[in-house]
Amino acid sequence: MQNAHEIAFLLARFQFAFTVGVHIIFPAFSIGLAAYLAVLEGLWLATGRQVFLDLYRYWIKAFSVVFGMGVVSGLVMAYEFGTNWSVFSKKAGPITGVLLSYEVMTAFFMEAGFLGVMLFGMNKVGRGLHFAATCCVSVGTLISMTWILASNSWMQTPRGYRIDPANGQFLPDDWLAIIFNPSFPFRLVHMGLAAFLSVAFAVGATGAWHLLKARRQGRISSEPVRVMFSMAMWMAAIIAPLQIFAGDAHGLNTLKYQPAKLAAMEGDWNSEGRAPELLFGIPNMKTEHTDYAIGVPLLGSLILTHSLDGKVPGMKDFPRDQRPPSPVIFFSFRIMVALGVLMMLVGFWSLWHRRNSTLFTSPAFHRVALCMAPAGFLALLCGWITTEVGRQPWTVYGLLRTSQSVSPVVLSSMVVSMTVFVVVYVVVFGSGLGILVRMLGREPEEGEHDADPSHASDILATRTHPAIVDASAAKGA
Template sequence: MDTMASALLLARFQFAFTVGVHIVFPAFSIGLAAYLAVLEGAWLKTGRAVYLDLYRYWVKVFSVVFAMGVVSGLVMSYEFGINWAVFSRKAGPITGVLLSYEVMTAFFLEAGFLGVMLFGMNRVGRGLHFAATCCVSVGTLISMTWILASNSWMQTPAGYTIDPATGRFLPADWLAIIFNPSFPYRLVHMGMAAFLSVAFVVGGTAALHMLRARKRGEAASEHVRVMFSMAMWMATIVAPLQILAGDAHGLNTLKYQPAKIAAMEGDWVSESRAPELLFGIPNMKTEHTDYAIAIPLVGSLILTHSLDGRVPGLKDFPRDQRAPSPVVFFSFRIMVALGMLMALTGFVSAFLRWRGRLYDTPLLHRLALVMSPAGFLALLCGWVTTEVGRQPWTVYGQLRTAESVSPLILSSVAVSMTAFVVVYVLVFGAGMMITLRLLGHAPHANEHDLSEGGVADILGARAHPDTVLDRPGHGA
C-alpha cells in the first residue's frame, strides 16, 4: 500500500473514531432530554414528588452527557477542513448550509434554555422551567433532523446540479435536498434508536438498584420502581416499532442503494427466491461467502416482501464500487440481533407486568442490567452499516472517498490520530466515570438540585434529605 493510500485509510479511521465517540452523546442527549420533559410534565400533572426527584436525578446525568456531546462534536468541524478539504469544497454549498441551519436553529435554542433547565428550578416559575426543558428537548430533535438531512443527502443525493467548471454540487431544489429519498426513514430510525438507547440505560440503572435492594433484603424504593416501569414501557412499545421502521428503511435502501444491500446480505449473485444468510464470512477475493448458513427463500421475503422478489448480488457491480462486505455483513447482523433482544426484553417485561411480577423477578432485572448498553451498541453498528456500506462514495454515486481527501502526509495524520485517542480516552473516560458515579447511587426523596449543589453535586457530593431546603412539590 502506498503512502497516500495509507494516509487515506488512516484519515478515514480517524473520522470513524471521532464520529463513533461523538454519536453516542447526542443520541443520549436526545433520548434523555425527552425523558426529562416527560418526567417534569408528569410531576406538574400529578403533583407526585417522585417524578420531580427522578427529574433532578437524571438532569445531572444530562448535564455531563450534553457537555461531552458538544466537545466531541467540535473536532469534526476541523477534520472536514483539514483531512477532507476537497469534499468540503465540492459538497459545502449543500452540506455546509444544512449544518449551519443546525447551528442557527437547534444549537441556539438549546443554548438559550439550557441554563434555565439546569439551574433555574428554584429561580423561575414551574411553567417557564417546563417550557425550558421542552425547548431543550425540541432543540436536540431539530439538531438531529438537520444532521440527518445532510448525511442522508450524501446517501441519496437529490435536488442538486454539478458545476461543470469546478465540480461543485450546487443547490437546485432545497426541499428535494432536505427531504431526499432516505431522509424520512433514517430520521425515524435514528430517533427511535435514541429513545430506546436511553430507555435501556434507565431500565438497567433501575435494575441495578433493585438487585442491590434485594441483596440487602429490602424492597426497591418507589423511585426505582417508577423508573424501571417507564423504561420497560418504552422497550415494550418502541422496540417492535423500531423493527418495523428498520424494515421500511431496508426497502428504501434496496431501491436507492442496492450495492449496500448486497454487501449487507453477503450475496454475490442476483437471484429471485434468495435465501437469508444467518452466518457466513464474505470473501472479497473469491467473491463467495464462506461457511454460509442460510434459510431458503427468506432473503427475498424480508428484502422484497415477496418470495419471488429479486435480491441484488455484489457481482452486479464493478469491483471498485463494492463496499467491504465483511464489515457491513457483521455490523448489520449484530445490530439486528441486539434489536431482537431489546424487543424480547420488552415482551418479557410486558408479560411479567401482566402477571404482577415486574418488580420481583430477578432474572428480568439481570437481563435489563446486561442490556443497558445494547441500544448504543446497536446504534454504533447501524452507523457502521450505513457509512461503510456507502463506500467507496462520500456522495453516493457521485463523489468517491478517495477523491474527497486533502493532500495528506501520513506522519501528520498518524500523530493527530494518536493525540486524538489519548485525549479522548482521558477526557471522555473521565466523563463516563462521572456519569457512572452519578448512576451508582439510587434516586431518593428530596433529590438534590443542581441550582443548589452546582459542580460539586455533579461530581457526586450528596446532600442528606434532612438538609435540603423544602422545594415545590415536596410534602404536597
C-alpha cells in the same frame, strides 16, 4: 510513496470513524434523555407526585454530563473537515454547509438559550417557564438531529443539485428535494427511535441495578427506582417493535436507492429470486463468494422484497471498484438486528412480568435488564457502521469518491494525530463515563435535591462559547 499515501488515506478515514463513533453516542443519549426529562416534568406538573420531580432532578445531572461530552466530542470533528477532508468540504459545502448552518440557527440557539434555565433554574423561575425550557431543549435536540440527518441523507441519496462544470461543486437547485431526499424520512425515524430505545435500556439498567442492590441489602427499593424501571420497560416494550418495522421500511428504501449496499449487507453475490437469508457467513471480496454460509431458503427474498419470488441484487451486478467492503457491514448489520430483536424480547418479557406482578421482584429479569444497558448504543453504532461503510467508496453516493474527497494529508502527521486522538479520547471520555457511572450508582432519593448549579454553569459556558458554533458541522458525519 504510493504506499505512504494510501496508509495516510486509511488513517484519515479511521480517525474520522473513531471520532464520529465516540461522538454519536452522546447526542443520541442527549436526545432520548431530554425527552425523558420533559415527560418527567410534565407528569410532575400534571399529577403533583413528588416521585416524578425526584427522578427529574436525578437524571438532569446525568444529562448535564452527557450533553457536555457531546459538545466536546463534536468540536473536534469540525476541524477534521478542514484538515483531512477539505476537498469534500469545498465541493459539497454549498449544500451540506448550508444545511448545518440551519441547524445552528434553529436547534443550536434554542438549546443554548434554554439550557441554563433547564439545568439550574428550577427554583429561580416559575414552573411553567421551567417546563417550557425543558421542552425547548428537548425539541432543540430533535431539530438538530433532523438537520444533521438531512445533510447525511443527502450524501446517501443526493437529489435537487446541479454540478458546476468549472470546479465540480454541488450547487443547490431545489432545497425541498435536497432536504426531503428519498432516504431522509426513513433514516430520521430510525435514528430517533434508536435514541429513545438506547436511553430506555440505559434507564432500565440503572433501575435494575438499584433493585438488585436493594434485594441484596434485604430492603424494599425506593419508589423512584420502581417508577424509573417501570417507565423504561414500558418504553422498551413499545419502541422496540416499532424500531423493527422502521428498520424494515428503511431496508426497502435501501434496496431501491442503494442496491450495492444492500447486496453487501446480505453477502449476496449473484442477483436472484427466491433468495435465502444468510444467518452467518464470511464474505470474501477476492473470490466473490460468501464462505461458510448458513442460510434460510426463501427468507432473503421475503424480508427484502416482501415476496417469496422477489429478486435480490448481488454484488457481481456492480463493478469491483464500486462495491462496499461486505465483511464489515455483513457483521455490523447482523449484530444490529440481533440486538434489536433481543431488546424487543426483553420488552415483551417485561410485559409478562408486569402482568404477573413480578416486575420488581424477579432478580433474573433484573440481571438481564442490567446486562442490556449498552445494547441500544451498540446497535446504534452498528447501524451507523452499516450506513457509512455501506456507502463506500463514495462520500456523495455515486458522484464523489472518498479517495477524491481527502486533503493532501501526510502519513507522519496522521500517525501523530491519530495517536494523540486515541490517548486523549480514552482519558477524557473514559473519565467522563466513569463519573457518569458513579453518579448513576447512587440511588435516587425521595425528595431528591437539585442539580449542582456549578456543574450546570460550567457546561452552559462551554455550550455557548462562540467557538463551539464550528462543532455543528461535525455532526453531519
